[in-house]
Amino acid sequence: MSHHDERTFVMVKPDGVQRGLVGDIVSRFEERGLKLVAGKFMQIDRDLAEEHYGEHEDKPFFDGLVEFITSGPVFAMVWQGADATRQVRAMVGETDPAESAPGTIRGDYGLDLGRNVIHASDHEDEGSNEREIDLFFDDDELVDYDRVDETWLYEEEDH
Template sequence: MQRSLILLKPDCVQRRLIGEVISRFEAKGLQIVGLKMLQVTPELSQQHYAEHVEKPFYKSLEDFITSAPVVAIALEGLDAIGVVREMLGATNGLKAAPGTLRGDFSSSRQMNLVHASDSEESAKRELALYFKPEEFCDYTLNLVPFMRADDE
């Protein structure tokens, strides 16, 4: 099992696509183990996007991510990181395949609706930025036996 951080970015919130995005993750069989809405501060943005702070595009990235609330989600599932990234599609919504979240709802490189962790290391670091350990809810879904075999 893996956990991944998902951020529904300001454009997703402003366009009222929160429910649509969450329903796709749930339909795929991913389990929500943490969920909250928050306003990203410039300080949190700098921590989250630390590798980009010195790059020329960082200021516009910070301006965007702090412009409206985001929804932070901790998702759990088999190969959750890879599964989520496949569901999102290409970073640039114009290049994302139809059927992916970005392919269906985005036409921008920056306003691409959702951030998702790209590795287990990133997921651990990012989840710690947005959630305290006690904010995760570990529970068993009764429908798991109908979603995957015991040996998966």
């Protein structure tokens, strides 16, 4: 796997969809140079929501998370690029929009912790990107292709 082959999971949450932010959010990742390899507009059912947030099962806010993520459609995506999980997290900002810098997605579009517009795989949680991709997408839904600008995005690797 070359340095620009990491894949990461991103989801525009129901608040982001309802506020019409899907296009803006997709544009940000595209403009950065990340490559969209899968996308699915969907309604999450309770089972998938509980599995997705499984690590928080014992926390008091678990039911609220599940309730919210199933409250309306979401846009689930897989993005690919150099160090994609960390790059995407940096663009998304902190979990709490109030602590997110302007210029980040949450810093620009969010005010409230419970309505933070977007979910992205955690770069500090080893393997969370693969686990979440597998939860939402089958292998045949991930499209492998070359984007025409890739030679301008990455320095050539020494072989």
